[in-house]
Amino acid sequence: MVTDDDRVIKALADPTRRFLLDRLFVRDGRTLTNLESELEMTRFGVMKHLRVLEDAGLVVTRRSGREKLHFLNPVPIRLIHDRWIDKYRERRVSALAELKTELEEEMA
């Protein structure tokens, strides 16, 4: 079963897609033409990458007049952060804190 996390992690596991997200982070709400202008890649190639990002929920498109604008959606990254990164970071911090206590007790 492919979970939401799988899709997000897979989408992030590509330098072109991370580049596209970074461009949207700098300036959000861009058109395909605008995003394409910063990459040495065919329009079709960029569209394919944007499709993967959209399927993972990392990019949301909205129409504005005749233009289709691409927005960075940071919520899936937040969810991965809360689920995977915070958890292990806290464990590492508490492991270090325990080590400190143990070492200090030995010295005393």
Place this chain on the structure above:
Amino acid sequence: MTTTTQTAVTTQVYRVYIKATPQAIWDAITKPEWTERYGFGGRVEYELRPGGPYRVPTTEAMKKAGAEMGIPTPDVMVDGEVIEADPPRRLVQTWRMLMDQETEAEGFTRLTYEIEESGGGVSKLTLVHELEGAPKLAALCAGEREAEGAGGGWSWVLSDLKTLLETGQAFRG
């Protein structure tokens, strides 16, 4: 550069998929007994009709935090006005943050909630925040001031909302 492109830059879009009905999500956004359980934990007051007032009174926790830091806290944290209410699908309103004099001075911004069924008991919640002329508030909503204790912005609030609706418990437990 066209006007649409300029507007786009100041708009923030957030989307989250939640295993809940549109009605449950609508209630979690518009009812105080729900809003006090996630995000900043304020109890919202909505009159869900065009022109109806919206406000979030300052929570005791916020007042206490403000007093500890020696910062005066207003009685209302956020205010605005309902523009469109179509339960449980679409809510459009104005939104102004009063906790900080700089964001208060930036005035009202425009917030749209869209809720759609997405199959398999999952609903899609999209939040569009139009932040033209409100760079300070935009930074706050993007979570850029999280390290100062100002909260992780909409990503944090929506991720907390998802956790609450799916597990019955928010991060704060």
